[in-house]
Amino acid sequence: MPFLETMIGKLLMTFGVAMVPVLELRGAIPMGIAAGLHPAVACAAAIAGNLAPAPLIILLARRVADWLRHTPFFGPKIDWLERRAHLKGRLVRKYRLLGLAVLVGIPLPGTGAWTGALVASVLNIRIGHAMPAIFAGLLAAAAITTAVTMGVIHLL
Numbered sequence: 001m002p003f004l005e006t007m008i009g010k011l012l013m014t015f016g017v018a019m020v021p022v023l024e025l026r027g028a029i030p031m032g033i034a035a036g037l038h039p040a041v042a043c044a045a046a047i048a049g050n051l052a053p054a055p056l057i058i059l060l061a062r063r064v065a066d067w068l069r070h071t072p073f074f075g076p077k078i079d080w081l082e083r084r085a086h087l088k089g090r091l092v093r094k095y096r097l098l099g100l101a102v103l104v105g106i107p108l109p110g111t112g113a114w115t116g117a118l119v120a121s122v123l124n125i126r127i128g129h130a131m132p133a134i135f136a137g138l139l140a141a142a143a144i145t146t147a148v149t150m151g152v153i154h155l156l
Helices: 007-018 024-034 037-052 054-068 074-086 088-104 112-120 127-155
Strands: none
Touching: 007 024, 007 037, 024 074, 024 112, 024 127, 037 127, 054 074, 054 112, 054 127, 074 112, 088 112, 088 127, 112 127
């Protein structure tokens, strides 16, 4: 039996896909359910996987960006990413932690734990405040994504 067909393989695959920027849990939950995981198990693995890189992003994004900004290749890209984070951060600046939770909780491309952690880093929101808001947003996004996935499955 191939590893990815085992329960642990499916869990690790779901966890790993959730760690990928853009896909995050919006891609991991449907994939986990399609692989045969119970929706609650796929949801939990996706939340854990999507949350895993967030503390590192919050703690290191600013330092890495400042270091790369001085290179001709990465400098303009870092400036573009920070402008994008500031645009996404309007909601967060206005409503602080509730805004961060809403930003992460909207299950659309360009939102999620990666974007929330980057916005928290750019806006200098402390990790102890940002992580609960990101987690709350992930719970909302996971509930929406799981409900939509199950609705689509029932339509098929």
